[in-house]
Amino acid sequence: MAVCAAVIVTAATSVGRAQQQPSQARIRELVRLAAQQIAGGQTTPAQGSVAQPILQDDRPVVQLTLDDSVKLALERNLTIAVQRLNPESFDPAIAALRATYWPTLTSLVSAASVENPPTSSIVGVPAGANGVTAGTTNYNAGYAQNAPWGGGTLNVTLNNVRTTSTSTTVLFNPTYSPTYTAQYTQPLLRGFSIDANRQQILVTKISRDISDIQLKSTIINTLSSVREAYWNFVYAVQAIDVARQTVDSAAQLVRDNQVRLDVGTIAPLDLVTAQSQQAQAQQALVQAVASRRTLEIALKQLIVSGAQDPNWNARIDPIDRPDF
Numbered sequence: 505m506a507v508c509a510a511v512i513v514t515a516a517t518s519v520g521r522a523q524q525q526p527s528q529a530r531i532r533e534l535v536r537l538a539a540q541q542i543a544g545g546q547t548t549p550a551q552g553s554v555a556q557p558i559l560q561d562d563r564p565v566v567q568l569t570l571d572d573s574v575k576l577a578l579e580r581n582l583t584i585a586v587q588r589l590n591p592e593s594f595d596p597a598i599a600a601l602r603a604t605y606w607p608t609l610t611s612l613v614s615a616a617s618v619e620n621p622p623t624s625s626i627v628g629v630p631a632g633a634n635g636v637t638a639g640t641t642n643y644n645a646g647y648a649q650n651a652p653w654g655g656g657t658l659n660v661t662l663n664n665v666r667t668t669s670t671s672t673t674v675l676f677n678p679t680y681s682p683t684y685t686a687q688y689t690q691p692l693l694r695g696f697s698i699d700a701n702r703q704q705i706l707v708t709k710i711s712r713d714i715s716d717i718q719l720k721s722t723i724i725n726t727l728s729s730v731r732e733a734y735w736n737f738v739y740a741v742q743a744i745d746v747a748r749q750t751v752d753s754a755a756q757l758v759r760d761n762q763v764r765l766d767v768g769t770i771a772p773l774d775l776v777t778a779q780s781q782q783a784q785a786q787q788a789l790v791q792a793v794a795s796r797r798t799l800e801i802a803l804k805q806l807i808v809s810g811a812q813d814p815n816w817n818a819r820i821d822p823i824d825r826p827d828f
Contacts, residue, residue: 563819568807570734570824576807576815577730578723585809587722594712601705610646615639628673639668652702655695659687726806733803738822740796747789754782 568576578584621635629636647660663683690696761778764770800820808816 561819563817565821566815566818567821567823568734569822570731573730573734573803573807574727577726580809580813581726581806582809584719584723584726587719590715591712591719594708594715598705598708598712601701601708604701605650605652607647607649610644610648612642612644614642616641628671630670630672633670637670641666641668654690655699656688656690659685659689661685730803730806733799733806734822734824735826737796737799737803737820738825740792740799741822744789744792744796747785747792750785751782751789754778754785758782 617637617639619635619637622629643662643664643666645662647658649658650656651658661684663685665681666678667681668678758775758778761770761775765772765775803820804816810816
């Protein structure tokens with residue numbers, strides 16, 4: 505009886521092993537199907553179906569070199585554009601302060617005529633006239649200027665009076681009475697070395713120089729940020745290529761392990777491990793695409809003039825690559 509039981513157990517074990525091992529015909533059929541799928545590029549629905557929708561981008565493409573990015577930043581960067589206006593904003597203030605020292609010209613021309621009835625026999629009333637007509641004409645001019653040094657003031661005046669008369673007893677007709685005056689006022693102590701106006705001019709000039717330095721600093725920092733953002737974007741683009749190759753390799757490993765599992769050379773756990781690696785590779789690809797979009801926006805913020813800029817809605821293609 506013991507011998508019969510051992511024979512039965514051995515036979516059952518042999519049958520179980522025979523059931524677990526596929527036949528040679530089944531192995532050849534699986535190898536043939538796998539070869540056809542690889543040759544035809546066919547994949548299972550879980551393999552290779554994520555990369556294409558992730559990488560699909562229908563936006564217009566704009567190819568940019570590093571020099572193009574720097575040029576666009578100089579022309580369209582909003583921070584630089586705003587900073588360029590600051591030095592110019594001091595020019596009207598400086599011009600207004602300097603206008604204090606511009607010369608001031610004045611002039612006056614007036615004419616008057618008066619007819620007086622005779623009050624004496626020696627007035628010399630013309631024949632047929634009711635009185636003597638006296639005319640006065642003034643020609644006045646003036647020049648005034650604040651000196652831009654020492655706080656002095658210059659004033660020059662010209663007064664010329666022309667008189668006419670119809671009297672027959674007048675010896676000179678017309679007569680002129682010109683008067684010229686020139687005056688320069690120079691303070692000895694207060695306002696000699698510096699005054700409020702000259703001080704304000706110096707302060708405004710220094711503020712303008714500071715604004716020029718800030719503009720240069722803004723340009724240098726912006727261009728440095730553009731170069732850094734450009735190379736970070738190049739790295740993100742190349743990282744997508746690496747991630748895509750990793751996804752393709754993981755998908756190929758899943759296909760190979762599926763064939764090996766069907767043949768019976770590996771355990772099901774090896775296939776699950778390969779599928780897990782494929783999922784991780786697809787996740788890394790999604791993260792790489794998201795990083796590319798983020799770094800693309802960071803670069804665009806430095807080289808576009810706003811949302812209406814044509815490059816804002818385009819897909820940037822950095823064509824420069826680092827030299828090693």
